[in-house]
Amino acid sequence: MKGDRTIKRMLAAFGIVALLATACGGDDGDSSAASGDGAGGGGRGGSVTLTAEDFSFDPDTVTAAVGDTIELSNEGESPHNLQAEEADIDEDVDAGETVSIDLADVEPGTYDFICSFHPEDMTGTLEITE
Numbered sequence: 388m389k390g391d392r393t394i395k396r397m398l399a400a401f402g403i404v405a406l407l408a409t410a411c412g413g414d415d416g417d418s419s420a421a422s423g424d425g426a427g428g429g430g431r432g433g434s435v436t437l438t439a440e441d442f443s444f445d446p447d448t449v450t451a452a453v454g455d456t457i458e459l460s461n462e463g464e465s466p467h468n469l470q471a472e473e474a475d476i477d478e479d480v481d482a483g484e485t486v487s488i489d490l491a492d493v494e495p496g497t498y499d500f501i502c503s504f505h506p507e508d509m510t511g512t513l514e515i516t517e
């Protein structure tokens with residue numbers, strides 16, 4: 388009887404190992420879920436105002452959500468720019484102009500940005516929330 392019980396225990400253990408192996412098999416990191424949410428989602432699309440001056444950003448920390456736009460106004464007399472390489476943003480704005488920067492394709496996260504014309508003086512942080 389004792390030997391019989393050992394065999395049952397071994398069979399049970401083998402079954403668990405087999406289950407684990409099966410569970411791991413199909414877990415291949417399919418990451419297509421994040422792409423392709425197009426227009427018509429609703430509830431998004433706010434705008435945030437950012438001013439470029441000679442020679443600083445106001446405010447220098449900008450918080451916005453994915454799908455929002457940044458309205459970047461240049462109130463200085465020099466051309467400025469907002470460049471956040473990690474977020475794939477690079478937008479020029481001439482003196483007296485305003486440009487809209489679309490955040491629909493930016494991943495949530497925190498990004499440093501600069502004015503590429505005045506990178507020593509004009510820096511800021513962009514916080515993108517979901």
Ligand SMILES: [Cu+2]
Pocket residue numbers: 442466467468502503504505509
């Ligand atoms: Cu500048």
